[in-house]
Amino acid sequence: MYTAASNAYWSTQSSNGSGYQLIFNQSGYMYLVASNGTILRYVFSNPVSLQDLYLRATIDYDGVFRQYVYPKTASSGRRWAMAWSTLPKFVPSNICLAISFPSGSGACGFNSYCKIGDDQRPSCSCPPGYTFLDQNDVTKGCKQMFISQDCGHPSQETESFEIEDMLNTNFPHTDYEVFGSVDEDWCRQFCLSDCYCVVATFMDRTCWNKRGPLANGVTDPGISDKALMKVRKRNRTEELAQKKSAKKSDRSAF
Structure with a gap:
């Protein structure tokens, strides 16, 4: 996520290219791992059940990286509206700052x-x-x-x-x-x-x-x-x- 080549407004803070793979798992977690499988940093920690919900992550027009959920059925949408809803944690937490x-x-x-x-x-x-x-x-x-x-x-x-x-x-x-x-x-x-x-x-x-x-x-x-x-x-x-x-x-x- 960069506004210019030298100005990153968010970073994984991993050094020497230690980040090997970005994982987006079925529990709603997104994290960076090293080549040996060690978790270097969590990007998102919005635990949800994919049994009832569709899940996606996008960089929105304002530069914020957000996760969204959508109920698979009306019955599973009792907690969530039948629309894409934003999960509470996103990156960066305050784009203005x-x-x-x-x-x-x-x-x-x-x-x-x-x-x-x-x-x-x-x-x-x-x-x-x-x-x-x-x-x-x-x-x-x-x-x-x-x-x-x-x-x-x-x-x-x-x-x-x-x-x-x-x-x-x-x-x-x-x-x-x-x-x-x-x-x-x-x-x-x-x-x-x-x-x-x-x-x-x-x-x-x-x-x-x-x-x-x-x-x-x-x-x-x-x-x-x-x-x-x-x-x-x-x-x-x-x-x-x-x-x-x-x-x-x-x-x-x-």
Whole structure:
């Protein structure tokens, strides 16, 4: 399972090519064995009875390796619906956290973030101030809906922006500056005044400033970071959009 030749988001962790064969047995177990038959690692351990159920394993569109069962008869389907049902253990257990590398966009596209839903499947969303590049394919990422801060006059632009909080959220590997022993308000103000800052994340008196495009975005209860998204204030965004539209109208008049 690879996103690129050098970036495995799941591995059997076997060394020196010791893995000889992958076994998928009739009890629903999948494991890697050595040439002498020694079990090196279990991939799945979802024990089911093949007497009553059909069993399959697939790598789904989201990159997760899952097992499914289907009742052979209606009577054997008392516990299971008469449809392919997902078994509780799959690989990786959290694809949003598993795909996070210095290169690439992460589990979702650039400028978006990944979150595991109640159905244990990942979903891609846009942070405040962003919208999907393609509403029909949310994995392509998001685009900014407002005009970026002017680096020529950053101090004049500061009042045109505000911070929107995203709890339990981070965008790893996109930092360009880190500050320690600071409070959250300092972190907010620094990002607002720095034209390169797209978002800052804050945790344990440490402030990470991040540039765009954002990558590896993830929201998860296990993440302690708070993401401080810098967005243009709504009335200023509308005002600039109207000016831009007016300029286009002037050009068309000529």
